[in-house]
Amino acid sequence: MSTIPTRDDSPIGLSEHVYYLPGAVNTALVVGEEKQAVIVDTGQDKDAGRRLKRACESLQVTPVAVINTHAHADHYGGNDFLVRNLELPVYAPPFEASIIENPYLEPVYLFNGAKPPKELLSKWLLAKPTKVTHILEPGRLELAGLELDIIDTSGHAHTHYAVGVGDVLIAADAVFGSTLLGKYPLPFGQDIGAQLESAARVADVGARVVLPGHGDPTEDVRELTQANLDAFARAADAVAGACTGIGTETVFKAAADALGLEMRDLPRYYLNLCVVGAYLSYLRETGRVDLTLAENQVRWTRVC
Ligand SMILES: [Zn+2]
Numbered sequence: 558m559s560t561i562p563t564r565d566d567s568p569i570g571l572s573e574h575v576y577y578l579p580g581a582v583n584t585a586l587v588v589g590e591e592k593q594a595v596i597v598d599t600g601q602d603k604d605a606g607r608r609l610k611r612a613c614e615s616l617q618v619t620p621v622a623v624i625n626t627h628a629h630a631d632h633y634g635g636n637d638f639l640v641r642n643l644e645l646p647v648y649a650p651p652f653e654a655s656i657i658e659n660p661y662l663e664p665v666y667l668f669n670g671a672k673p674p675k676e677l678l679s680k681w682l683l684a685k686p687t688k689v690t691h692i693l694e695p696g697r698l699e700l701a702g703l704e705l706d707i708i709d710t711s712g713h714a715h716t717h718y719a720v721g722v723g724d725v726l727i728a729a730d731a732v733f734g735s736t737l738l739g740k741y742p743l744p745f746g747q748d749i750g751a752q753l754e755s756a757a758r759v760a761d762v763g764a765r766v767v768l769p770g771h772g773d774p775t776e777d778v779r780e781l782t783q784a785n786l787d788a789f790a791r792a793a794d795a796v797a798g799a800c801t802g803i804g805t806e807t808v809f810k811a812a813a814d815a816l817g818l819e820m821r822d823l824p825r826y827y828l829n830l831c832v833v834g835a836y837l838s839y840l841r842e843t844g845r846v847d848l849t850l851a852e853n854q855v856r857w858t859r860v861c
Contacts, residue, residue: 568615571768574587576588576612578608580608582598582631582770583774584596584597584598584600585727585768586612586613586618588701589700589703592617592618593618594619595620595621595624595700596609596613596645597727598625598632598633598729599634599639600632600635601684602638602680603634603638606635606637606639609639620645622645622646624705626717626719626729626730627716627729628649628663629745630681632730633657633687636657647689647690648690648692648698650711650717650718651692653715653717654689658686658687660683660685664677664682667682667827667830668827695709703722707720708762709758710731710758710759712750712754712755713745713752721764724766725767725768726767728767728769728770729770730745730771731769732759732769732781733772734781735775735781736772738788742788742818743812743829743833744788744832745831746832747832747835748835749835749838756789757782792816793836795812796837796840797845798812799815801858802858805837805857808837809830812833812836837857844861845859846859
């Protein structure tokens with residue numbers, strides 16, 4: 558029985574060269590010369606990989622490479638299917654490449670480097686490994702007969718690169734779609750200082766359209782950037798306000814309560830705890846909080 562393709566199965570054009578597949582994680586196809594295509598991010602799992610393969614078939618293009626913007630499982634989980642079935646080379650930023658090749662590192666770092674509880678080993682946080690054949694560098698990259706701009710937009714992940722194609726910026730998680738920011742008042746970040754600079758850089762690129770990794774593409778680039786910067790500032794204030802001479806996990810509870818967050822499962826708990834840790838590092842670096850260790854306990858205290 559044939560099925561009618563849904564909106565989900567049809568790649569949506571953003572320009573002559575860029576198409577995307579909307580979903581919980583947006584993935585993109587960059588179509589270059591001689592009907593060659595580069596896949597940017599591969600989604601959560603083999604279903605996402607399969608969907609990208611079908612999208613290439615429907616556009617009648619031949620995929621020639623995968624670019625991963627960063628090594629969060631929801632952005633590279635489809636690699637394994639695509640590499641096994643289409644033998645594609647994989648391009649990824651340094652540091653992140655180590656995680657793509659050793660995905661267990663993600664649940665391990667979320668659990669302070671120790672063996673993580675089994676709840677952190679679901680595909681949400683643990684993708685299948687793939688070999689990274691090329692380490693990306695910021696600058697020009699020629700693929701599929703096109704010049705791509707690889708732009709350092711680190712912060713959401715320790716190393717995170719966006720991909721510029723003409724007047725379209727595939728920003729991935731350098732910025733979040735506005736509706737997402739309403740739902741998640743503590744947007745994920747691992748290096749907040751870098752994340753703030755990267756959000757500003759997204760606006761400075763001067764793209765006509767920005768495609769975030771989560772949420773809708775937009776031409777209101779400055780508005781999107783500002784919404785992200787405002788959300789990061791609110792999160793920083795909530796974490797700083799929670800620093801009343803208490804330990805990290807108690808700061809986390811106070812900040813989550815203040816932001817109206819409810820942790821319903823362990824993966825979310827540890828992901829958000831990581832974000833609060835990133836804010837605490839940032840707030841200490843910028844002189845807003847102090848970190849002391851006494852009586853076998855660290856304490857975070859607001860300075861101003
Ligand atoms: Zn991410």
